[in-house]
Amino acid sequence: MPDRYDVAVAGAGPAGAQCARDLAARGYDVVVLETEAEADFPRQSNKSTAGTFPSMMSAFGVPDDVVMSYTDTVVLESPNDYYESYQPGAVLEFAEFKRFLVEDGREKGAEYRFDARVSRPVLDDDGVIEGVRYAGDETVYADVVVDATGPAAPIASALDVVDLERENQAIGIEYELEGVDLDHPDYADLDRAMMLRLDHEIAPGGYSWVFATGPDTAKVGVCYIQNDRHQETAKAGQTIDGYLEGWLDRDPRFADAERLEGKVHRGSAHIQRPGAMHADGFLAIGDTVPTIDPLWGEGIHKGMKSARAAAKTIDRCFTHADRPRDADHLELYDQLWHEEVAPRMNARLLLTELLYLAPNERYDTLMRDLRETSDDLLARANRGEKRAMAKLLHLDDLPLLAKYARQRFASA
Known part of the structure; x- marks a missing residue:
């Protein structure tokens, strides 16, 4: 007999793992298929700055022991000025956060398969998804399949559910540093702050950031979209690594800073209007949609919210006597996404x-x-x-x- 589950989730990032947590807690048979090997997880996908807010942690039961530091303020910087506002936040150790979600999901009953890269959907005679192919020629079947693989989106793309446009792709790089002067006299006090800087000299067409993680440690990075402003202000031949290195060389706050070994994170996401997010037997969540916050690039809370909206939708369908999985019933997810995940x-x-x-x-x-x-x-x-x-x-x-x-x- 083939492997069959109520729900198969592709991807064990925050969105996929949270969806599995919620569904397993409701008693459904859930399997999560993750590309990386379990021993390395999440080395390849440890890419998030992981700045978030207490509302996310309380809403999703995230423990304090995955927090690197708590912050008190959000600071916006321009080339010659700054603005600060009281806003409590938290900077997570992203790898530990992801491992917590996996282990908690397992405790609730979700099954995880690592070294299980999902490649394509399995369709029934009517062209409706009924499972996925993974790890070469392995197959798993499910009543509902959830794509939480982010921009890779192998299932969502094959079903023509999403169309992630290259011109809307944001790319980013981040270092973790020690020896950072977080209270330099020429700048705002960043000792317990998350700072975002708008400055095309540093990040043409985007922004840069400093997220304090300790008395002299911080996550520091740049992110941009190759928009018109990027085309006008970017230096010929300059890479995103070059922009970050240039900022570190020029800014006195980093004069004595050193990179922590192995703490370089790269990532990408799409900032665009979502189209369809579902089909018969299928939902797309997290950065597959995409769900990242368009203004400030915060993806964890949005991704977790999209996961919960998907779990609510699936639960609503499965509580019906005939367990419908058609697109008309799964359309509730789109409604919840626009009302609860990303209104306006x-x-x-x-x-x-x-x-x-x-x-x-x-x-x-x-x-x-x-x-x-x-x-x-x-x-x-x-x-x-x-x-x-x-x-x-x-x-x-x-x-x-x-x-x-x-x-x-x-x-x-």
Whole structure:
């Protein structure tokens, strides 16, 4: 008899592992297929800055022992100014966090298979997915298949559920450093902070960051999209590694800093409007959709929320007497995604694209504007509230808005 489960999940990242946790806790037979070997997991996929907030940890029962440091403030930097806001957060040890999710899922009853790269869907006579092929010629069958493999998306792509566009791909690199001066007199105090810097000299078309992990240690990285601003300001032949190295060489906060051996993380994600997220017998979650926060690149909380929305949807279907798995019943996932995972997605994507297309001098003005307005204006703008977004715009932004509108019209 072939292996058969209620649900097969491809990928043991935060989204896939959380979906398995939720479903196993409800008593369903779940198998998770992970590409990496168990002894190395998650060496290849240990790519996240892992900055998150207490709301994620409490909502998903994440223990304190996977936290590298707790932070008190979020700092935004421009080339010549900064803005700081009280916002408690946490920087996770991403590898330990992923291992916790796997072990907790196993305790709840989920099965894990490592060295199990998923390659393609298995379809029934009607063309509906009924399982997946993995590890060469191995097959597992399930009533519902969940793709949580991120941008690789082998199942979602084969089913034409997602279309991740190369021009919307963000790439990033991060070092873990020691000897960082987190309270340099020329900058904001980053001793217990997560800092994001908008500066095209450092990250053309994107942003850079410093996340404090201890008294003189931090995660430091850059990320950008190859958008119009990147094309205008990028140095010919410069790699993303070169941009990070250049920042470390120029910024006095890193004058005495040293890289921790083996602590280099690389990753990519797509920042774009999601299309379909489901089909008959199939759901796509996490960065497969994509689900990453468009403004600040935070993917853990969004991915975990998408996993829970998928688990809710599957549970709703399986509690019916006939256990429907057709696209009409699984459409609940799309509804939950837009209501609970990423509400006002279009407005937030608009703000994101305008932010990363703005010139450096506009970032200095933004810092001054934020200091002169109410403390919650940035939070409301970040949620996609149009009135708050409008308060951050100037007449000088009209050419940028017009350029953005022309680009959107041309691509429509």
